[in-house]
Amino acid sequence: MSNLTEIRWHGRGGQGAKTASLLLADAAFNTGNYVQGFPEYGPERMGAPITAYNRISSAPLRVHSNIYEPDFVVVVDETLLSTVDVTAGLKAEGAIIINTPKSVDEIKSKIRGYSGRMFTIDARKISEETLGRNFPNTPMLGAVVKVSGVMEEKAFLDAMEGSFKHKFATKPEVISGNMAALKEAMQEVAK
Amino acid sequence: MGIRDRLSGNEAIANAMKQINPDVMPAFPITPSTEIPQYFSQFVANGEVDTEFVTVESEHSAMSACIGSEAAGARTVTATSSAGLALMHEVLYVAASSRLPITLACVNRALTGPININADHGDSMGARDSGWIQIYSENNQEAYDNFIQAFRIGEHPDVQLPVMVCQDGFITSHGVENIELIETEKVKNFVGDYCPENYMLNPNETIAHGPYDSPVYYMEHKRQQLEAMKNAKEVILSVGKEFGEMSGRFYDFFEAYKLEDAEVAIVVLNSTAGTAKDVVDAMREEGKKVGLLKLRIFRPFPGEEIAQALKNVKAVAVMDRHEGFSTIGGPVFSEVRTVLYDLPNPPKTISYVYGLGGRDVRTIHIESIYNELLAVKDGKDQGEAYRYLGVRE
Numbered sequence: 001m002s003n004l005t006e007i008r009w010h011g012r013g014g015q016g017a018k019t020a021s022l023l024l025a026d027a028a029f030n031t032g033n034y035v036q037g038f039p040e041y042g043p044e045r046m047g048a049p050i051t052a053y054n055r056i057s058s059a060p061l062r063v064h065s066n067i068y069e070p071d072f073v074v075v076v077d078e079t080l081l082s083t084v085d086v087t088a089g090l091k092a093e094g095a096i097i098i099n100t101p102k103s104v105d106e107i108k109s110k111i112r113g114y115s116g117r118m119f120t121i122d123a124r125k126i127s128e129e130t131l132g133r134n135f136p137n138t139p140m141l142g143a144v145v146k147v148s149g150v151m152e153e154k155a156f157l158d159a160m161e162g163s164f165k166h167k168f169a170t171k172p173e174v175i176s177g178n179m180a181a182l183k184e185a186m187q188e189v190a191k
Numbered sequence: 192m193g194i195r196d197r198l199s200g201n202e203a204i205a206n207a208m209k210q211i212n213p214d215v216m217p218a219f220p221i222t223p224s225t226e227i228p229q230y231f232s233q234f235v236a237n238g239e240v241d242t243e244f245v246t247v248e249s250e251h252s253a254m255s256a257c258i259g260s261e262a263a264g265a266r267t268v269t270a271t272s273s274a275g276l277a278l279m280h281e282v283l284y285v286a287a288s289s290r291l292p293i294t295l296a297c298v299n300r301a302l303t304g305p306i307n308i309n310a311d312h313g314d315s316m317g318a319r320d321s322g323w324i325q326i327y328s329e330n331n332q333e334a335y336d337n338f339i340q341a342f343r344i345g346e347h348p349d350v351q352l353p354v355m356v357c358q359d360g361f362i363t364s365h366g367v368e369n370i371e372l373i374e375t376e377k378v379k380n381f382v383g384d385y386c387p388e389n390y391m392l393n394p395n396e397t398i399a400h401g402p403y404d405s406p407v408y409y410m411e412h413k414r415q416q417l418e419a420m421k422n423a424k425e426v427i428l429s430v431g432k433e434f435g436e437m438s439g440r441f442y443d444f445f446e447a448y449k450l451e452d453a454e455v456a457i458v459v460l461n462s463t464a465g466t467a468k469d470v471v472d473a474m475r476e477e478g479k480k481v482g483l484l485k486l487r488i489f490r491p492f493p494g495e496e497i498a499q500a501l502k503n504v505k506a507v508a509v510m511d512r513h514e515g516f517s518t519i520g521g522p523v524f525s526e527v528r529t530v531l532y533d534l535p536n537p538p539k540t541i542s543y544v545y546g547l548g549g550r551d552v553r554t555i556h557i558e559s560i561y562n563e564l565l566a567v568k569d570g571k572d573q574g575e576a577y578r579y580l581g582v583r584e
Contacts, residue, residue: 035369068553
């Protein structure tokens with residue numbers, strides 16, 4: 001049997017949810033998995049709600065539809081909670097991870113009809129502390145890997161370091177910040 | 192052993208182009224195929240290929256430049272989608288009738304009216320009578336493999352026709368998935384050099400291209416073009432076999448997936464075929480004899496082979512990601528039904544128009560089609576043979 005993990009990302013255009021889904025696909029590929037990373041495209045506008053998806057499996061992936069019953073949902077922008085049904089189809093044994101400075105207790109009332117695990121993480125704070133700017137996608141990537149356990153943590157961090165070295169070949173000074181953002185998110189989300 | 196990688200369908204095509212290093216690439220960007228010339232122009236700028244990259248002001252000019260360079264004797268590629276292919280329409284016919292084996296990456300997207308950027312086969316289906324060979328691809332791997340094979344097919348002396356390699360816009364063009372690339376040296380050896388027998392820059396044997404063809408000859412030339420399209424069938428099979436011997440991935444006119452003992456079957460092309468395979472496996476677990484015919488080659492249409500593959504099934508659904516407004520079913524349906532007509536006991540056939548303008552196709556949709564086919568097989572009245580999948584009425 002394959003161990004398929006399906007992840008749905010909710011963000012706003014320009015926040016990097018698509019990039020985060022592609023980075024996760026990259027890391028999962030580099031740790032030996034079959035992967036899919038794809039965004040749902042609509043009119044491309046900064047700030048408009050967007051969705052991106054990941055499938056990660058030990059077996060080849062053939063299905064080519066969006067994900068309707070995800071194992072995990074990542075919400076990169078808290079304001080989407082009041083406009084998008086982010087938990088639609090989310091499996092009860094899965095989890096939702098939300099970027100917000102609030103605690104789970106404070107935000108619970110906004111997520112009705114979901115009885116599974118909830119995690120919050122202040123990705124903005126982590127990003128500003130480690131990268132000096134608000135790039136929430138890197139901390140959210142660390143958080144979803146930690147919560148989902150879809151990859152072994154050290155293998156994930158090694159794979160990401162390789163990806164960042166490749167991606168930021170012309171500006172290596174940002175690699176350590178990105179790695180710090182991942183690590184801090186992985187610690188914070190578990191609390 | 193190939194090279195394990197993860198690429199989007201557009202990256203896969205650009206990568207194949209880089210490995211082949213064609214002589215000329217004229218291109219004009221259009222979503223969702225824009226990334227192909229974008230990535231390729233980086234390879235040009237980096238000196239990784241020595242291709243002449245021609246920037247043009249429209250797709251009509253892109254295809255016209257392709258015609259000029261291929262006629263001159265240069266191996267030529269381009270990429271487009273949707274309205275871009277529509278704007279090429281006039282000159283697609285010139286390329287085919289001039290017997291110029293141009294290779295085009297078509298990233299399937301809906302045609303405007305209303306405007307839409309998503310997956311739909313209206314663009315390439317609209318070009319189905321242009322005389323181009325059409326190859327369809329389930330995923331990034333097949334887009335890559337088909338693109339490499341296209342040169343050997345189109346440039347074969349018995350064929351000499353242009354080839355378009357299609358894949359679904361965004362679904363596979365922008366989706367990143369695992370892929371096994373072939374070593375560049377092997378790709379180069381497989382594709383070989385382009386050595387046309389007749390070309391305009393040959394000073395020893397001057398030829399004319401595109402002169403007026405009067406009624407005295409026009410019909411003979413069309414007949415010859417048809418002969419070339421017929422010849423393509425044998426070449427497609429031999430190239431698919433040779434490619435398999437090199438890569439381990441063999442290609443035919445279509446993939447018959449669990450079709451041998453199937454009682455009902457779906458015919459579909461491009462990315463939805465992958466979704467359908469998952470459904471076939473799940474329903475087979477429940478003991479239901481369902482099968483899939485994933486069409487790879489649409490032009491030339493492998494009619495006899497399709498009829499043979501479907502002769503024992505009791506009911507067939509043919510899926511079209513295009514509305515041709517014939518009012519009797521989609522274009523793939525019409526052709527499949529035509530070839531089934533000559534069978535002694537033809538299966539019942541149902542046309543499903545699906546996924547227009549990027550409407551998502553889920554496993555539950557495919558499952559509903561199989562359940563309907565199984566009911567028809569068991570004696571349920573077939574009812575309306577021309578249906579829409581997942582539309583709000």
